Amino acid sequence: MRTTRMLAAALLTGAALLGTAAPALADTPSPSATKDKDKGAPTVAGTTFRTATPVEQGQKATADASSGDYLYWVFPADAGQRPAVDATVTLPSTGRQQATTWRIDVYDGLRRRQPCMYGAQSRAAAADATTVALSCTLRPVRAWADSWSTDPLPGSYYVRLTAVGLPATERGLPVKAELRATTKETGGSQAVDGSLSTPLGAGGPKVEPEDGWSSGWWTDRWIWTGAGGVLAALAGVGGYALTRGRGRPAHVPRNA
Structure with missing residues (x-):
């Protein structure tokens, strides 16, 4: 019975420790928080990298x-x-005579174009279409990478939205663009040793996460490692108690 209680306590302790890692992976903003962010969202877009309009994560930026x-x-x-970027372009109801292709590209702080792992980065809108939706999900951002690598690194990420191969007869027609950039935590599975001294693109438009730059000093890998160590120690104690109990001689009555 004593051994059973010890093993049960070990399992409960491990579950409690591992459960603390869940919030870091389920960091989804509430609808009310999203609406609050949208109140101060920008309503214009830049026309070059140098004039790019800063937007916070989760904000819905718009531009005519x-x-x-x-x-x-x-x-x-x-x-x-x-990081993930979603964009919607509202097209003019008149003046369009043929399909047009819209595209979004995402660049890191060194102006390197980052490939999209998922999403419709480029999409053709039929002549009678009223909207076109685009999306691009990047690879997880790493705290540090080799100089020859093109891995995404902490810092500024630039989004460029435009129509490609646009006929001359349709240039200048009014459109409205909406863009939202979001991120999801990937957890300790993407953690690496090392970090950047300065986020990429720090000299450009001032953008920074709400909680500041972490530079990769903390990941939930610490929790999993600590929990694993505790479980291993408790399992060792339980195994020792179980082995010791089996090795004791049976009780012999005095009058036997």
């Missing part, structure tokens, strides 16, 4: 523009996050 314009936004992404 013309077909053929290059629209730029910039947002921050820290180590352990997986």
Whole structure:
């Protein structure tokens, strides 16, 4: 019975420790928090990298523009996050005569274009379409990488939205763009040793996560490692108690 109680306590302790890692992976903003962010969201977009409009994670940025314009936004992404960009373009109801292709590209702080792992990065809108939706999900941001690598690193991420191969007859038509950049925590599975001294693109438009740059100093790997150590120690104590109990001689009555 004593051994059973010890093993049960070990399992309960491990479950409690591992459960503390869940909030870091389920960091989903509530609808009310999203609405609050949208109140102060930008309503214009830049036209170059240098004039890119800063936008916070989770904000819905909007901009009135013309077909053929290059629209730029910039947002921050820290180590352990997986950035995703969603854009919707509202097209003019008149004046369009053929399909047009829209595209979003995401660049890191060194102006390196980052490939999209998921999403419709480029999409053609039929002549009678009223909207076109685009999306791009990047690879997880790493705290540090080799100089030859193109891995996403902490810092500024630039989004460029434009129509490609636009006919001359449709240039200048009014459009409205909406963009939202979000990130999800990937946890300790993407953690690496080392960190950048300065986030990439720190000299450009001022963008920074709400909680500041972590530079990869903390991951939930610490929790899993600590929990594993505690479980191993408790399992060792339980095994020792179980082995010791089996090795004791049976009780012999005095009058036997």
